[in-house]
Amino acid sequence: MNIIISNASGEPIYLQIVTQLRSAILNGTLSPGQGLPSIRQLAKDLQISVITTKRAYEELEKEGLVDSVIGKGSFVSGASSAQIREQRIRLMEEKMREIVKEAKGLDMGLDQLLSRFGQLYSDEGSEWL
Amino acid sequence: MNQDENVIELDGLSKSYSRFKLEPITMSIKQGYITGLVGPNGAGKSTLIKLLLGMAVPDRGEVRIFGRRMPEREQEIKERIGYVSDESHYYEHLSIGAMKNVLAPFYSCWDEQQYRQLLDRFELHPKARIRSLSKGMKMKLSLVFALSHHADLLIMDEPTAGLDPVFRRELLDMLADFIQEDTRSIVFSTHVTTDLDRIADYIAFVDKGRLVFCDSKEEIFERYALIKADRSLLDRDTRGTLIGIRETSVGFEGLSANREEAERLFGGFARIEIPTLEDIMFYTAKGRSGARV
Numbered sequence: 339m340n341i342i343i344s345n346a347s348g349e350p351i352y353l354q355i356v357t358q359l360r361s362a363i364l365n366g367t368l369s370p371g372q373g374l375p376s377i378r379q380l381a382k383d384l385q386i387s388v389i390t391t392k393r394a395y396e397e398l399e400k401e402g403l404v405d406s407v408i409g410k411g412s413f414v415s416g417a418s419s420a421q422i423r424e425q426r427i428r429l430m431e432e433k434m435r436e437i438v439k440e441a442k443g444l445d446m447g448l449d450q451l452l453s454r455f456g457q458l459y460s461d462e463g464s465e466w467l
Numbered sequence: 468m469n470q471d472e473n474v475i476e477l478d479g480l481s482k483s484y485s486r487f488k489l490e491p492i493t494m495s496i497k498q499g500y501i502t503g504l505v506g507p508n509g510a511g512k513s514t515l516i517k518l519l520l521g522m523a524v525p526d527r528g529e530v531r532i533f534g535r536r537m538p539e540r541e542q543e544i545k546e547r548i549g550y551v552s553d554e555s556h557y558y559e560h561l562s563i564g565a566m567k568n569v570l571a572p573f574y575s576c577w578d579e580q581q582y583r584q585l586l587d588r589f590e591l592h593p594k595a596r597i598r599s600l601s602k603g604m605k606m607k608l609s610l611v612f613a614l615s616h617h618a619d620l621l622i623m624d625e626p627t628a629g630l631d632p633v634f635r636r637e638l639l640d641m642l643a644d645f646i647q648e649d650t651r652s653i654v655f656s657t658h659v660t661t662d663l664d665r666i667a668d669y670i671a672f673v674d675k676g677r678l679v680f681c682d683s684k685e686e687i688f689e690r691y692a693l694i695k696a697d698r699s700l701l702d703r704d705t706r707g708t709l710i711g712i713r714e715t716s717v718g719f720e721g722l723s724a725n726r727e728e729a730e731r732l733f734g735g736f737a738r739i740e741i742p743t744l745e746d747i748m749f750y751t752a753k754g755r756s757g758a759r760v
Binding site for chain 1: 639646
């Protein structure tokens with residue numbers, strides 16, 4: 339399992355960790371129950387701050403991908419990939435609901451919103467896993 | 468883990484010298500993390516560290532370390548502190564080994580084996596006279612002594628001064644090793660905001676004797692914004708929102724401490740970037756006035 343941090347990309351470092359660990363978990367590189375490096379060890383290995391790695395792990399816990407046990411460390415959660423996918427879709431729906439609210443506030447019709455989404459969807463290409 | 472425990476608490480700490488004044492500072496430093504004390508030369512970083520360690524007496528205010536008051540509990544506090552400084556405070560005419568014999572009895576947890584290992588690792592010879600050491604080697608020696616008595620708190624004044632890039636990287640690794648135990652903490656001051664602040668969790672920024680902020684690095688980078696745009700966007704109102712501005716014939720660069728406001732005012736017309744700590748330090752110190760280059 340590799341994590342590669344880029345200082346040049348504008349993406350916050352904790353998000354880079356989240357994205358890379360998430361795809362490793364979803365594509366099976368990391369299997370359920372497998373131990374992850376401790377927050378402090380990962381900070382040392384990547385030469386970044388403890389708070390940054392902590393934030394990344396907390397984010398993954400929220401998504402249900404990682405379980406942390408006090409005194410034992412962090413593990414890939416036992417949830418099946420179907421459960422994880424469902425969880426992520428729920429999170430996505432929350433964000434969509436916010437967008438719908440915003441669109442209504444701007445008096446934007448569904449057609450307009452969808453066409454904007456269509457544009458963004460094709461722009462994003464393969465970047466999103 | 469004691470998540471919200473403070474290793475150091477300062478309460479209204481102030482000190483006046485004839486030419487320099489440290490304004491009352493109230494802040495706390497979290498246990499288990501690395502805090503970087505940054506600011507330009509002469510901002511008050513070393514004064515603050517000296518006050519912390521009882522090497523200078525504050526005019527007003529209080530220092531608590533490990534929850535105990537200075538200077539009443541000084542001895543017990545200092546046993547648990549490793550202090551590293553860019554100024555050599557050792558007897559120059561002694562050898563490293565003789566200096567060790569002077570220092571070791573002050574610490575009940577002195578670890579002779581650890582001391583020898585560190586000397587080896589840093590390629591320092593116990594017979595070498597302190598006088599004959601280069602600046603970088605003296606810094607390493609200071610680090611050896613600081614790490615040889617199982618300190619819980621490492622306080623370092625400009626630790627990277629005089630160190631080459633290779634050893635600086637090595638130092639980062641050693642600090643990360645030290646902090647693997649979440650009961651330990653590190654405070655260091657620096658005016659070079661590159662490699663060391665990468666691993667810092669919290670940044671305390673001091674400028675002209677004042678504490679500008681002491682926050683987690685994440686919060687700082689979310690709050691501040693660096694704006695780059697055409698000078699025509701600068702009028703009295705927009706100028707007022709910027710902490711510091713650098714204007715040239717081809718545009719301006721300015722620092723805002725309120726990203727949302729900056730996005731509202733300049734969004735769409737400017738590049739809005741995440742500043743580096745150096746940007747924040749530079750524009751805060753320089754300010755709005757006389758910033759034309």
